[in-house]
Amino acid sequence: MDQGQPDAPVRFDHARAEAAVRELLLAIGEDPSRDGLADTPARVARAYAEMFRGLHQDPADVVTTTFELGHDEMVLVKDIELASMCEHHLVPFYGYAHVGYIPGPTGRIAGLSKLARLVDVFAKRPQVQERLTTQVADSLVELLEPAGAIVVVEAEHLCMTMRGVRKPGAKTVTSAVRGQLRNATTRAEAMSLIIGR
Numbered sequence: 600m601d602q603g604q605p606d607a608p609v610r611f612d613h614a615r616a617e618a619a620v621r622e623l624l625l626a627i628g629e630d631p632s633r634d635g636l637a638d639t640p641a642r643v644a645r646a647y648a649e650m651f652r653g654l655h656q657d658p659a660d661v662v663t664t665t666f667e668l669g670h671d672e673m674v675l676v677k678d679i680e681l682a683s684m685c686e687h688h689l690v691p692f693y694g695y696a697h698v699g700y701i702p703g704p705t706g707r708i709a710g711l712s713k714l715a716r717l718v719d720v721f722a723k724r725p726q727v728q729e730r731l732t733t734q735v736a737d738s739l740v741e742l743l744e745p746a747g748a749i750v751v752v753e754a755e756h757l758c759m760t761m762r763g764v765r766k767p768g769a770k771t772v773t774s775a776v777r778g779q780l781r782n783a784t785t786r787a788e789a790m791s792l793i794i795g796r
């Protein structure tokens with residue numbers, strides 16, 4: 600279903616994650632049995648289960664409340680906070696998603712919170728920002744059959760901040776537009792709503 604990610608991943612394996620963290624601590628020259636680290640493998644395993652929970656979620660189970668309202672103008676939820684994990688370095692990238700759509704002929708619209716939940720389903724996986732953006736747009740299209748959809752993500756990647764090229768403050772902006780929102784005027788209207796804070 601999702602590009603680059605397993606269709607039916609195994610459930611989170613706590614014992615395996617704990618063993619891997621213990622191994623990693625040994626690899627960096629630490630002593631996993633010292634007081635401060637004794638509970639760390641179990642703690643990190645729990646944190647990873649939470650941070651990667653999206654691997655075990657189906658977007659259709661999250662966008663549960665839809666209505667048919669006959670509203671045919673753009674709906675935009677902007678400044679949805681997101682935190683994900685870069686799949687190259689397994690460190691966070693974080694920022695905002697802006698999700699908008701124009702209802703389609705069915706008039707189906709989603710509860711607003713469901714758009715934010717949809718972002719999380721895909722953010723809580725090992726990710727690259729481009730795929731996260733595309734996945735949110737494509738599942739919005741699949742679930743709501745809108746006339747158009749737009750997803751813009753702006754994020755700062757810790758792999759570019761705390762290591763490597765070390766450029767704090769650099770923001771990556773990605774977008775995915777579908778249907779009528781590809782039209783220059785509609786797209787410009789959406790972008791001005793997104794940018795105009």
Ligand SMILES: Nc1nc2c(ncn2[C@@H]2O[C@H](COP(=O)(O)OP(=O)(O)OP(=O)(O)O)[C@@H](O)[C@H]2O)c(=O)[nH]1
Nearest residue numbers: 685686687688726727728729756758759762763764
């Ligand atoms: N396109 C894209 N690239 C990403 C994303 N997250 C991290 N990267 C990049 O993935 C690349 C991995 O490059 P590599 O050369 O294999 O890894 P590296 O030696 O750690 O690279 P540096 O970060 O440049 O030190 C880096 O340029 C990262 O900036 C993302 O969401 N999208």
Ligand SMILES: [Zn+2]
Nearest residue numbers: 685687688758
């Ligand atoms: Zn990275």
